[in-house]
Amino acid sequence: MRKVAIIGVGHTKFGVLEEKSLLDLLSDASLEALDESNTTQSEFDSVYVGAMCPGEFNNVSGISSALVDKISLLPAASDRIENGPASGGSAIKAGFQAVASGMSELVLVVGGEKMTHIKTPGYITSKVATITHPEAERIHGVSLPSFGGMLTRSYLEKYDAKLEWISDIAIKNHKNGALNPNAHFQRSIEDFMESAIKKGKGNWKNVSEFLNDDNVNPIIADPLRLFHICPISDGAAAIVLCNADIAKNYCDSPIIISGIGQATDTHIIYERAEITELKALKIASSQAYKMAKKKPKDIDVCELHDAFEILEAVQCEDMGFFKKGEGAKAAHEGLTQIDGQIPINPSGGLKARGHPLGATGVAQVVELFWQLRGEAGKRQVDDPKTGITCNFGGFGNNILSILVERM
Amino acid sequence: MRKVAIIGVGHTKFGVLEEKSLLDLLSDASLEALDESNTTQSEFDSVYVGAMCPGEFNNVSGISSALVDKISLLPAASDRIENGPASGGSAIKAGFQAVASGMSELVLVVGGEKMTHIKTPGYITSKVATITHPEAERIHGVSLPSFGGMLTRSYLEKYDAKLEWISDIAIKNHKNGALNPNAHFQRSIEDFMESAIKKGKGNWKNVSEFLNDDNVNPIIADPLRLFHICPISDGAAAIVLCNADIAKNYCDSPIIISGIGQATDTHIIYERAEITELKALKIASSQAYKMAKKKPKDIDVCELHDAFEILEAVQCEDMGFFKKGEGAKAAHEGLTQIDGQIPINPSGGLKARGHPLGATGVAQVVELFWQLRGEAGKRQVDDPKTGITCNFGGFGNNILSILVERM
Secondary structure, X not given: OOOEEEEEEEEOOOEOOOOOOHHHHHHHHHHHHHHHOOOOHHHOOEEEEEOOOHHHHHOOOOHHXXXXXXXXXXXXXXXXXXXXXXXXXXXXXXXXXXXHHOOOOEEEEEEXXXXXXXXXXXXXXXXXXXXXXXXXXXXXXXOHHHHHHHHHHHHHHHHOOOHHHHHHHHHHHXXXXXXXXXXXXXXXXHHHHHHHHHOOOOOOOOHHXXXXXOOOOOEEEOOEEHHHEOOOOEEEEEEEEEEHHHHHHOOOOOEEEEEEEEEEOOOOXXXXXXXXXOHHHHHHHHHHHHHHOOOHHHOOEEEOOOOEHXXXXXXXXXXXOOOOOOHHHHHHOOOXXXXXXXXXXXXXXXXXXXXXXXXXXXXXXXXXXXXXXXXXXXXXXXXXXXXXXXXXXXXXXXXXXXXXXXX | OOOEEEEEEEEOOOEXXXXXXXXXXXXXXXXXXXXXXXOOHHHOXXXXXXXXXXXXXXXXXXXXXXXXXXXXXXXXXXXXEEEOEOHHHHHHHHHHHHHHOOOOOEEEEEEEEOOOOOOOOOHHHHHHHHHOOOOOOHHHOOOHHHHHHHHHHHHHHHHXXXXXXXXXXXXXXXHHHOOOOOOOOOOOHHHHHHHHHHOOOOOOOOHHHHHOOXXXXXXXXXXXXXXXXXXXXXXXXXXXXXXXXXXXXXXXXXXXXXXXXXXXXXXXXXXXXXXXXXXXXXXXXXXXXXXXXXXXXXXXXXXXXXOEHHHHHHHHXXXXXXXXXXXXXXXXXXXXXOOOXXXXXXXXXHHHHOOOHHHHHHHHHHHHHHHHOXXXXXXXXXXXXXXXXXXXXXXXXEEEEEEEEEO
């Protein structure tokens, strides 16, 4: 198999981007990646777009073809990949296989979603819920946040953990997001609290009190509150992949994708042996470690899929960084901070960077690219050489893990 | 690059399949392909689903993950590929690259769409039209049939061709479809006429008169009439791909995918130099021929994307079977019949087999698999050794061509 390198990346700001269409966002991230990679448009063989709901949210199909024309990559082949909120990771895998097989030399992968223009209450949540099982789950009114709440309660009970530890994950991720100029929320939770105090909304002694106040942090899916859940965001992220043999023709310090794993689990959550364990992630991350000949202890930085903060706790366990039941406590103890034992979500994660569905899996790899090259600015982890992601599709029924390292 | 073989196929009947959901259709085709390929479920690494509009038509996302669970392929990786009406061909390419790269040994590719349950007038046409350019085309009310009409008129004028020759393509495809037990319409146009005569709807001397009668064959997009346009269908088709080195462990006569090409063209049709020429197809088919070290004269059977009958005429020219302007005449002269110089659409094509969008690109390859193995029954072409497809995405702005041959 040919080795595959990342030679350039692009990343729009994530957030409420009123002026931009989905195609604009994809174009902006792509053109930045093309520019950063010192490539010329005519060299590209193929383009993979990761997006979950362009039809449902933006009333467009064939957007990968539209993108190729808009950014002057004609006649490059192009396809859209959909794997729920893991569409970005799946697009990277498709691009990786295009290069690894020898079918392509130079591939653009871009993930994006445009969501915040939708004002119909519940529309986005109901469309995202179309990944749940129609007869066993959706018909009963289940939504993704409700699964997040159920997982949180199960975890807290099973491991005698505290909800405050889950909140500590959010506090960390907002702290990191405050250092990320592309994040949706570039503010710590302390900052949110201080603003609320100034506006006369309350007077809290500390963040813990603030986060327990129903008025500023309402319960969304018991026990999860607003600050335990990622926002709805617009945005896009892009990477340029090439045959590693020629990577140094384009950039001095390419990053290698040395491992990719992907696995599925039962569609119906009730059918899983253990709700607090992500079997698909265990398999996917094992595949990625094996392919890269690495172990969890070799990893220097990690980007996880904290659509709900409980997920970061469970994922860092199932990827081998902590024993089962110790992921939330690890965050509480500061082990996952930027200067901790294993820095998790230095980008701010989905909680603070934001979660434009199809963009997330690509944005995770973009963050690792910057981290491994020492280009992550104020949120830079100390000299990382390897990084890994978890991109979470469905509610854990289709998970990717991508391992990258310096060339 | 590793060689990739097809070792088994599945194909539901195409048509109005009221009892079946999209997931049912995908499952039915997949299980048939699994059975035919003598594989066991636990051997599969990955699954690619080609479907254009599961969100818009069926209110589901993540259907590839749902499929993997339903047919017991857990924990195989899975993704959905969307490339408009060429989603099936793109799914095959993704599966091909998974095997060719060495990331997978055994891959299921299935394409499908469930459309006929939608009763809202214009809903399907408007959703398919989301592949057109939003500002330059769609806003003006353009639909795919209107482009089909425009292309037909341009072709007839440019090449001094006759609309009757375009009708001859439909007559041939219905004749072939009558021999295909999976076709949506298993009836010749003569048969439609005779039924109409029996029902007292008219008394026509010949098919030509019948096809010119506005009451039984109304104009849809001038000059195209009902019988120049494919139906809206439900259905699915599947293939099992594997590393060619181990293909004979599963089946005696595997078929090799020896060439795949894919190319894009301008999104806005007006920007193309020549509307009667499919530049993306010229590039895609050239890539496929080159990869397989074949020329048009080496091809024994061909499946084209006749969503509108004019497309078969243009495609068979741009793939090198006839000179420009001679494709429609070739059909009129019988050169594309099952026993003709180059048999085109022995399956009945989109016109008679039907066109469940995402299924079509896979169904084309399934038909070639059967033809090359001598399993095509009454519509069998005489001893074909090589075959090629055109799967048409957008309105010609993203086209795939897949070349297969005996191992």
